[in-house]
Amino acid sequence: MNPTPGSPDAALTAAAEAARTAYARARAAHDRATLAEAVAEGADGTPTMRIDRIVEDAVLRALEPHHVNILSEESGWIDKGSEVSLVIDPLDGSANGAAGVPLTAFAGAVAIAGEFTEAYTVWLDTGRSWWAHREVPTPYRTSGRTELAGAALSLLRPHTSVPGPAAAWWAAASRAARVRILSTTCLEAALVAEGAIDAFADACSDTHRLVDLAAAAVMVTRAGGAVLDVRGRPLEFDTDLTRRWSGVVAATPQLGRELAETLRTAADTATAGS
């Protein structure tokens, strides 16, 4: 057995540092249109922006000496036959990063024999970081809020042209006291973990992949909160990046359940009526 760790896994920190350096260099070297250009289709089935490719390439290079398996947004599953797997979003908030909105994150989680053990999130624009391990006491505490009415909520942007998700978004926004859209799931999850916001959700658009939610699952749970899916799909280690969730990241299990129920009911009602 390893002793209980007191600092982030060396592979995770190497990956995060590489992401931060590559992100800064990409921003300095290219204009917005070049960074946002679709250069490939990612393993998750969505277009890869050039800035995604640059940051992920740097992360993969940095991880070569570490001999760990990697599940990453653009490249998908890289099997090194290790017990240890890293689930990584090298550049969360790609659209922010390409445009120059300073809200982007590296987020990574370690899975050992299929179980998530620790998570590390770095705000790439400032260097601020959050680390949590399931066997180590954490300084992060969620707000402890249990009710959606009056909550400070973050959401993915509304999908206004799709009746179910559109109705779900509006229903949640109508019950919350505050609504934000920062367009960076991993930073928003870190803010839930430390209690700055009460909850974050994908309003039934099935946008989230495991790389968006793995770090949250470790960190927010450790801080007293909950990470679940609107439709109850289990959030588990899986090497198939085409799987999707509508993630709910909440200060407490009660708030998570109420938010998921609010979203699901509104979406189903709108879909049945359309």
Add this chain to the structure above:
Amino acid sequence: MNPTPGSPDAALTAAAEAARTAYARARAAHDRATLAEAVAEGADGTPTMRIDRIVEDAVLRALEPHHVNILSEESGWIDKGSEVSLVIDPLDGSANGAAGVPLTAFAGAVAIAGEFTEAYTVWLDTGRSWWAHREVPTPYRTSGRTELAGAALSLLRPHTSVPGPAAAWWAAASRAARVRILSTTCLEAALVAEGAIDAFADACSDTHRLVDLAAAAVMVTRAGGAVLDVRGRPLEFDTDLTRRWSGVVAATPQLGRELAETLRTAADTATAGS
């Protein structure tokens, strides 16, 4: 005549530095509930949070040696009989600041004989700053976008229970390619000035006061953009802080007019139908 300035007005920078120090100390000294507590009613007619009071008090103290008139969010108009007036939002994004969402700004504009001449915005959580003077070339250029369809838009949060503003919010969000809610008008205006987002608006909720828009009016206009009001009310220096606008801050005058028209038409249609 003064020579053409090459750096921000000394009173503005003194005020910004005081705001940054007071904000950091307040965050370190108090918990969220204490910072968010309403301690008075501000000159603009809305409740003053303790964190607003702390930051504004520090700014006013720092400005005492400068003998300028001050229009500030909580205290209102302080007349020192000077030709020079500062229009200041000591802590834009108060709710972010009280909760720990790291998106808050100091924003100030200088008015000389009633005409705005320069603006200075500081992101209090990072120290990053933006300065513009109407007689000095600026490095900031807006994105140049002229159409709402496909734009990257920031909005104040939706007022879901008020039919006009609710409809206006949804109409604008439905035409844009991206929507963000950062809950800090002054930072969002700076992002429009440098081209990271295409436009920002208050969707007909008449939330904006002069202190929210004065810096934007100087900086975004200088960068090629436009600042207007959804209802065409002129944005001008005025010592009455109860005046309200629904501000539109856009990369170009064309985009500003289209966004204002979209918001106004949707609001008026919803109001006529309710």
